[in-house]
Amino acid sequence: xxxxxxxxxxxxxxxxxxxxxxxxxxxxxxxxxxxxxxxxxxxxxxxxxxxxxxxxxxxxxxxxxxxxxxxxxxxxxxxxxxxxxxxxxxxxxxxxxxxxxxxxxxxxxxxxxxxxxxxxxxxxxxxxxxxxxxxxxxxxxxxxxxxxxxxxxxxxxxxxxxxxxxxxxxxxxxxxxxxxxxxxxxxxxxxxxxxxxxxxxxxxxxxxxxxxxxxxxxxxxxxxxxxxxxxxxxxxxxxxxxxxxxxxxxxxxxxxxxxxxxxxxxxxxxxxxxxxxxxxxxxxxxxxxxxxxxxxxxxxxxxxxxxxxxxxxxxxxxxxxxxxxxxxxxxxxxxxxxxxxxxxxxxxxxxxxxxxxxxxxxxxxxxxxxxxxxxxxxxxxxxxxxxxxxxxxxxxxxxxxxxxxxxxxxxxxxxxxxxxxxxxxxxxxxxxxxxxxxxxxxxxxxxxxxxxxxxxxxxxxxxxxxxxxxxxxxxxxxxxxxxxxxxxxxxxxxxxxxxxxxxxxxxxxxxxxxxxxxxxxxxxxxxxxxxxxxxxxxxxxxxxxxxxxxxxxxxxxxxxxxxxxxxxxxxxxxxxxxxxxxxx
Numbered sequence: 317x318x319x320x321x322x323x324x325x326x327x328x329x330x331x332x333x334x335x336x337x338x339x340x341x342x343x344x345x346x347x348x349x350x351x352x353x354x355x356x357x358x359x360x361x362x363x364x365x366x367x368x369x370x371x372x373x374x375x376x377x378x379x380x381x382x383x384x385x386x387x388x389x390x391x392x393x394x395x396x397x398x399x400x401x402x403x404x405x406x407x408x409x410x411x412x413x414x415x416x417x418x419x420x421x422x423x424x425x426x427x428x429x430x431x432x433x434x435x436x437x438x439x440x441x442x443x444x445x446x447x448x449x450x451x452x453x454x455x456x457x458x459x460x461x462x463x464x465x466x467x468x469x470x471x472x473x474x475x476x477x478x479x480x481x482x483x484x485x486x487x488x489x490x491x492x493x494x495x496x497x498x499x500x501x502x503x504x505x506x507x508x509x510x511x512x513x514x515x516x517x518x519x520x521x522x523x524x525x526x527x528x529x530x531x532x533x534x535x536x537x538x539x540x541x542x543x544x545x546x547x548x549x550x551x552x553x554x555x556x557x558x559x560x561x562x563x564x565x566x567x568x569x570x571x572x573x574x575x576x577x578x579x580x581x582x583x584x585x586x587x588x589x590x591x592x593x594x595x596x597x598x599x600x601x602x603x604x605x606x607x608x609x610x611x612x613x614x615x616x617x618x619x620x621x622x623x624x625x626x627x628x629x630x631x632x633x634x635x636x637x638x639x640x641x642x643x644x645x646x647x648x649x650x651x652x653x654x655x656x657x658x659x660x661x662x663x664x665x666x667x668x669x670x671x672x673x674x675x676x677x678x679x680x681x682x683x684x685x686x687x688x689x690x691x692x693x694x695x696x697x698x699x700x701x702x703x704x705x706x707x708x709x710x711x712x713x714x715x716x717x718x719x720x721x722x723x724x725x726x727x728x729x730x731x732x733x734x735x736x737x738x739x740x741x742x743x744x745x746x747x748x749x750x751x752x753x754x755x756x757x758x759x760x761x762x763x764x765x766x767x768x769x770x771x772x773x774x775x776x777x778x779x780x781x782x783x784x785x786x787x788x789x790x791x792x793x794x795x796x797x798x799x800x801x802x803x804x805x806x807x808x809x810x811x812x813x814x815x816x817x818x819x820x821x822x823x824x825x826x827x828x829x830x831x832x833x834x835x836x837x838x839x840x841x842x843x844x845x846x847x848x849x850x851x852x853x854x855x856x857x858x859x860x861x862x863x864x865x866x867x868x869x870x871x872x873x874x875x876x877x878x879x880x881x882x883x884x885x886x887x888x889x890x891x892x893x894x895x896x897x898x899x900x
Contacts, residue, residue, distance in 0.1 A: 322394055322780055323352050323428060326401025330558065330776075331408050334752040349423050350404050356427030357894070359878045367814035367862035368428070369801075371396040374879065375432035378803055378812065379868040380439045381735055383509040384459040388803040388810050388866045392723040392795040395737065398777050400431035402744040407897040409751035410612045414587025414899075416758045421587060423900045430896040433882050435740055436870075437893045438600070439508050440883070441632040443870035445890030449628035450503040455496070457513045460711070461542055461720065461732055462520035464528055469542040470520075471715040471732060472532065473707045477502075482535040487519040487528070505600070505710065506629050508734045538707040540715040542730055545781065545793025548718040557741075557776030559749030560699045561756065564683040564691065564763035584899055586613025591754070592660040593617070595637070596644065596653070598625050600710075600736055601770060602666035602694050603633035604743035609662070609750060610636050611895035617660075619644065619653060631888040650675055658685045662750055666694040669704045679765040689763040690753035694746040699767040700775070708770060713738040717774040718793065722781050725801075726794040742773030799837045803866050806849040810866035813856060827859040 327350065354366035360374075369390055372378045377396065382389035407424035414421050433440070442449045461469045474480050480501065481494045493513045504510035520528065525541075532539040548554060588609065595606035596619040603618075603625070610616040617638040624630060640656070643649040654677075657663045663682060665672065672678045672693070679691035696708010706712055711732055714720055719737065720730040749766030756764055780786060781793050789795060803810040815824060825832035828843050844852060849865035856863035867873045874883045874891040883891040 320352065320354065320397065320428070321785070322397040322783075323401040323404065323431075325783070326398055326776075326779075327352070327404040327408070329556070330402065330748065331405035334409060334755060335412055350408055351423060351425045352400060352404055353425070353427045355429050356425055357430050357882050357896075357898075358427075359881060360429075364857055365860055365862040366428075368394045368397050369812040369814045370862045370864040371428050371432045373803070373810075373812035373864040373866040374429060376436045376440060376867055376870050376873050377432055377735070378810075378866050379870070380436060380508045381733055382803075384511055384734065387805075388812075388868065390802060390812065391733070391735075392725055392797075393719075393777060394780060395435060395777065396428050396432035398780055399435055399741070399744060400426060400428040402741070402748060402776065403431050403434070403896045406608065406612065406744075406747055406751055407899070409748070409755055410587040410897075411899060413751065413754050413758060414585075414589075414613075416755075417587075417590075419585050419587055419589070421899050425898040425900070426896050430882065430893070433893040434896055435735070435737075438629065438632060438736070440870045440874060441886070441888070441890045441892050442506065442628060443890075444874055445628050445888045447628065447889075449626075450506040451499060452507065455500070455511055455513065457511050458517055459510050459512065459731070459734070461715070461730075462517060464525040465521055465523055466525050468525040468528075469720075469730060470525075470528065471540050471542065471711045473538040473540075473709050473712050474536075475502075475707075479535045479537050483531050483537045484516060484519065486531045486534065487523050489515050489519045504734055505736065506626065510734055538709075538712055540706060540712045542715045542720050542732070543718045545718045545721045545778075548716075549782070549793070555700060555772075555775055556779040557700075557745055557772035557774070559745055559752060559772065560767040561749065561752055562679075562765045562767070563756075563760070564679055564687075564689065564765055587899060588613035588754075591615065591662070593662040593664060593750075594619065594653070594656050594660045596621075596642075596663075596665040596667065597694070598630075598666070600629075600633065600739035601742040601746065601773075602664060603630070604740060605692070605694060605746035605750070606637065606664055607633055607635070608743065608747045609664075612751075612897070614662070617656065619656075628888050628890070632886065632890070632892060635886040635888075635892060644675060644677075650677060653677065654682070654685055657682055657689065660686065661688070661754065662690045662692060664692040664694065664746070664750065669695065669698070669708075679763075683763050687763055688757055688761075690750055690757060690766065691763065692746060692750045692753070692766045692768070694742065695767070695769045697771050698769050700769065700771050710736050710738050710770065713770040713774055717771060717778065719774050719778065722778050722790075722793050722795075724794060725797045726791045737777060738770040738774045740773070741777045742768065742770040745772045745776050799840065804844045805841065806844050806852060806865075807846060808848040809868065811844060811849045811852050812864050812866055814862040823859060824856075824861060827855050827861065 378388035753764035
């Protein structure tokens, strides 16, 4: 099974049960009408050899993942292929909803390259925008995770600079370095890198794990050790990260109104056309889920809090949505929100745990206002584990779910990635839950509650690790790589290539004009450094070997003639990925 098989496997395993009309019926024939390709949407010839590594190289993902190291890094997980499977599932579910509302949809298309641009989209948006979304705080030092004196790797989280400073001062760090390091730490969600002063790493490595935990408790700072894949998969709460769907009690509802009639010359209507979504979210997971629903045709209204969202990052994730400023913390704001929800199909939020109960805006209470509501709750940890004492944010979830373990090659020190994989995959699973709820509503005539989290997203991504295909490629959940699995240095940059399992290395040797045998990695590395990456890409592709120059200039990437159709401008002035589906 190759990476394309992974995308199809994710689609089948996650979506077929939702599409089945009942336990006795098989999945919708629409699954058979899904078309998944490698290069769809781009101008790259479809017959070109392709692989997961090539998708990561072309989309800028390798560049962003390696920003802290100063050179591109491949992900140890097939992130683009897994995302493609989830996005294909969205397309299949949405098309079935559209068909039930009278929209004629015969085929849905997506591609692994389209999925890769969604994963890299935030960083491309920031790189192409006329203004920086946050200060660039690069400096000397190392990125998290930290290591204690007794060898425990860990991540920390807080949104309070006083707690941050107190924690580090208690470990002996001079206050002079804490101001700048706080800014670097704070903006790591936006910039995709977080190189912190060596003083912090020295302080951590001089303290025992018990001392570090005590300091975190004293200053109320969230702390999580980096767990191993073996620990996580054997522990409670392990799953494939499916949404939890629960029916909402209440009166029945009329079927959804038909989609708006199209006129001659109109574009093909999108499957969620005419449906309304009210979205009360901030940061990444919730806003991206709402954006995907908007891309599927829904009318999405973002409930803008008094503090707004994160600058240009907010403009990126809320593009194309309506905006209504509402202070939900005030009674009149909650009344206004209820009125909007009463006229909507979906309510999506990612409030902190307990807020929906405190504000009287739970699924059960809102179902009385709108009996056919799909109530989507996107959190950090629920519904799989109870860890509300720890902030449910990207790097806490990466550490807890062993993402650093499964994403880092065997024998290398596990490392977290500043690419927001848990947030993004959490958004993909949240969108899946909303669509599954809408489809069930069409069939069973009542509302549904969907519960998802960053934890669900991380587990959905890592479900590939336990597959039969991965068993021969991993040790204790971690990928076993050789020289050709990492980006190769060339005369002017880097090249990503893929040799199929069991492939004759003579084909590669002939293309390079040299004899390949075990133990000549140094000579092979020298050979690639003799010519530019574009030269080797052409030579290897002509030989039938998947290869691509690793694109390291995100601004230039969107203007690459081959990739330009995958992007469009947004209101911030930058470039963003187009919708990852085509419905026909």
